[in-house]
Amino acid sequence: MALLASEFAMKDLGPLNYFLGIHVTRHKDGMFLSQRKYAEEIIDRAGMSSCKATSTSVDTKPRVSSTSGAPYDDPTHHRSLAGALQYLTFMRPDISYAVQQVCLHMHAPREVHMHALKRIIRYIQGTLDYGLHLYPSSVNDLLSYTDADWGGCPDTRRSTSGYCVFLGDNLISWSSKCQPTLYRSSAEAEYRGVAIVVSESCWIHNLLLELHCPIHKATMVYCDNVSTIYLSGNPVQH
Structure with a gap:
């Protein structure tokens, strides 16, 4: 100060x-x-x-x-x-x-x-008392979750990505957004959702570094699509 x-x-x-x-x-x-x-x-x-x-x-x-x-x-x-x-x-x-x-x-x-x-x-x-709780946490790792529908928009058939990012026990970032491109499979839509949350996680990593609170572990990203998980783990496909 x-x-x-x-x-x-x-x-x-x-x-x-x-x-x-x-x-x-x-x-x-x-x-x-x-x-x-x-x-x-x-x-x-x-x-x-x-x-x-x-x-x-x-x-x-x-x-x-x-x-x-x-x-x-x-x-x-x-x-x-x-x-x-x-x-x-x-x-x-x-x-x-x-x-x-x-x-x-x-x-x-x-x-x-x-x-x-x-x-x-x-x-x-009916939920006026809802809000966001922030607690001191002994865990300082970033943890991300992501999901996406496939072709959910009835007009454009574009998919919607959603993600949330936790720092320890605290939710610090979230989003629900229509994807800019039309994809031909659920794996493509889910993979795009993973890419979006990884980008957000990298930005948070850099922000915490500037605040002198660096994260020393890689961020875990959870996705419920098996094809996307295999695709993310195969560097040939990147």
């Missing part, structure tokens, strides 16, 4: 409590990061303060396409809520996939897409 103060004009504001919509609660085992107040603002903006909560954020039925149903009469309202939900995923990895699917149709939202967005808000209504 003294070194930083010698280089930059700084003021100590005390322990972090609230910053950019994120509330920080400290306890004896670590800290809890929550966006409850911000989530309540989204619910109020949507006019759903008295809505009935749902237990899941996404419907298990087949995904709707960009041409399903009638166009939504207020696309600006849809885009505003979808953008707000994107910021909420900073502390809510449980809604990352559902929000990503809604954001695919921000350019031309339809009634069914707004229904999907409202389902996310109904889920948030």
Whole structure:
């Protein structure tokens, strides 16, 4: 702190409590990061303060396409809520996939897409106390998990990659994103997902090195596709 103060004009504001919509609660085992107040603002903006909560954020039925149903009469309202939900995923990895699917149709939202967005808000209504716990951990290794569907988008047949990265016992990075290229097999889609999370893990390695907290072990990456595992272990295919 003294070194930083010698280089930059700084003021100590005390322990972090609230910053950019994120509330920080400290306890004896670590800290809890929550966006409850911000989530309540989204619910109020949507006019759903008295809505009935749902237990899941996404419907298990087949995904709707960009041409399903009638166009939504207020696309600006849809885009505003979808953008707000994107910021909420900073502390809510449980809604990352559902929000990503809604954001695919921000350019031309339809009634069914707004229904999907409202389902996310109904889920948030029942899970306002959810957030991210960070604990001191004796383990300082990086551990990554990745998965991908194959041709899941009904319009483009592109796949969606999802991953999460743990530093010890703490979740520090996660993502759900549509892959840029169309692949002809599930192994290709899964291999691309592995490549994405490995890239993210390398970036975290370098960041921790700059913070003088180097990781001395290789990152373990878990994938549930046998073909991808064999492909990753064969340098001839790289």
